[in-house]
Amino acid sequence: MNQRYYSLSEYFKGKYGFKIYKLGIDGGFSCPNRQEGKRGCLFCSEKGAGEFTPDRRKTIPEQIKEQKLNLQHKDAVKFLAYFQNFTNTYADPRHLKKLYDEALEQK
Numbered sequence: 001m002n003q004r005y006y007s008l009s010e011y012f013k014g015k016y017g018f019k020i021y022k023l024g025i026d027g028g029f030s031c032p033n034r035q036e037g038k039r040g041c042l043f044c045s046e047k048g049a050g051e052f053t054p055d056r057r058k059t060i061p062e063q064i065k066e067q068k069l070n071l072q073h074k075d076a077v078k079f080l081a082y083f084q085n086f087t088n089t090y091a092d093p094r095h096l097k098k099l100y101d102e103a104l105e106q107k
Contacts, residue, residue, distance in 0.1 A: 008022075022079075025103065031087045053085055060081075064106045
C-alpha cells in the first residue's frame with residue numbers, strides 16, 4: 001500500500017477479498033452552504049460534489065440500477081450505495097430513513 005491513508009476500497013478488499021464498487025446516488029439533498037442565495041463551497045460544481053451521479057429526478061432504485069449497468073464492464077459483483085450530491089444528511093431524519101431504506105432494499 002503506497003497511500004498515506006487506509007482507503008475504504010482497501011478495507012473492503014481486505015475484509016471481503018474483492019472490490020466493492022460505490023454507486024453514486026443523488027437523494028435530491030440541498031446544502032446549508034447554498035441556502036439563501038449563497039453559492040456554496042469552492043470545491044463543489046453547480047451539480048454538487050457528484051458530477052457522475054444519475055439524474056436526481058429518478059428514484060433511488062432506478063439510479064442504483066443505472067449505476068450497476070454502468071459498471072457491468074468491470075465485472076462488478078458487490079456494491080455500496082453512496083449518497084453524493086450536496087450534503088447527504090441535510091434533510092428531515094424520517095425522509096433520510098426512507099431514502100436509505102430504499103437503497104438498502106436493492107440487491
